[in-house]
Amino acid sequence: METFLEKLMDLLTRVSELYAIPQWAVNAGAVTIFCILVAFPFLVRHLLQPKYYRFRELILFKVLWRWKYKKDDVVGLWCYCPKCQAMLMVDDENCRSNESLQNKITYFICNECGGNELGRVVGGDRRYALSLVKREIWRHIKEGSFNEISSATKEALKIYQGIEASKEETTNSTTLHVKIDEPKTSEEEDVKKDGI
Numbered sequence: 418m419e420t421f422l423e424k425l426m427d428l429l430t431r432v433s434e435l436y437a438i439p440q441w442a443v444n445a446g447a448v449t450i451f452c453i454l455v456a457f458p459f460l461v462r463h464l465l466q467p468k469y470y471r472f473r474e475l476i477l478f479k480v481l482w483r484w485k486y487k488k489d490d491v492v493g494l495w496c497y498c499p500k501c502q503a504m505l506m507v508d509d510e511n512c513r514s515n516e517s518l519q520n521k522i523t524y525f526i527c528n529e530c531g532g533n534e535l536g537r538v539v540g541g542d543r544r545y546a547l548s549l550v551k552r553e554i555w556r557h558i559k560e561g562s563f564n565e566i567s568s569a570t571k572e573a574l575k576i577y578q579g580i581e582a583s584k585e586e587t588t589n590s591t592t593l594h595v596k597i598d599e600p601k602t603s604e605e606e607d608v609k610k611d612g613i
Contacts, residue, residue, distance in 0.1 A: 472563035474570045475554060479536030480505060480525045481574070482550050491551050496525050499577040503529040512542040521545075 419427075425447075433443040467489075475482045476499060484494040496505045509523040523538045523546045538546040557563045 469558045469563050472554075472558065472567050474574075475550070475557075475566060476570050476573050477550055477553055478525065478538055478546070481570075482554075484554070491554055494547055494550060498527040498530055498535060499574060500581045501527065501529045503527055505535065507543045507546070509542040509546075 429443050429447055430440065432438070433440045470486050473484060473486075479499075481497040481499040481502075482494060483497055484491045486492065496507070497503065498505055506526045506528060507523060508526055509521075512521040512523065515521050518540045521539070521541050523541065523543055524534050525536045526532060527535055538549065557566050
């Protein structure tokens with residue numbers, strides 16, 4: 418019983434002999450057609466997806482937000498440090514104890530940058546902050562301003578990274594290198610006294 422591959426090779430050989438085409442050309446054509454057929458659904462899906470799918474970053478509340486899309490919904494939304502790109506920790510502990518909206522504050526903290534607060538949202542906990550960001554994302558998509566926001570976000574990230582690089586250079590250039598003499602052993606002192 419012949420396998421599929423053997424039948425395919427037999428068919429390609431017959432086509433080569435029937436039309437007097439070199440075997441390598443027939444084989445290359447078959448491989449090309451196969452690749453096109455396999456890649457076609459992926460290419461069509463990529464071309465038919467909405468243009469806003471490329472809009473995946475936004476700086477809001479002084480932090481960087483990243484997300485993905487799944488069936489026209491924003492998923493995987495979380496905040497990152499605009500300087501070092503690390504995931505941020507969210508502190509909304511005081512939202513449980515305060516009843517006044519003005520006293521409910523959610524803080525965004527980067528542990529990689531020394532545990533500093535990078536931004537805050539007044540009026541609710543982390544769910545409230547995430548819903549504000551989602552609304553802002555959809556507002557930009559509906560207004561069609563997502564391309565401008567996306568390019569502005571990329572420029573802002575370059576500026577943040579430039580500031581961090583200049584801070585590191587300043588820190589490295591101002592660091593004093595002090596040479597500390599190691600304590601001498603009694604044998605070394607005896608040798609110096611003897612003049613050897």
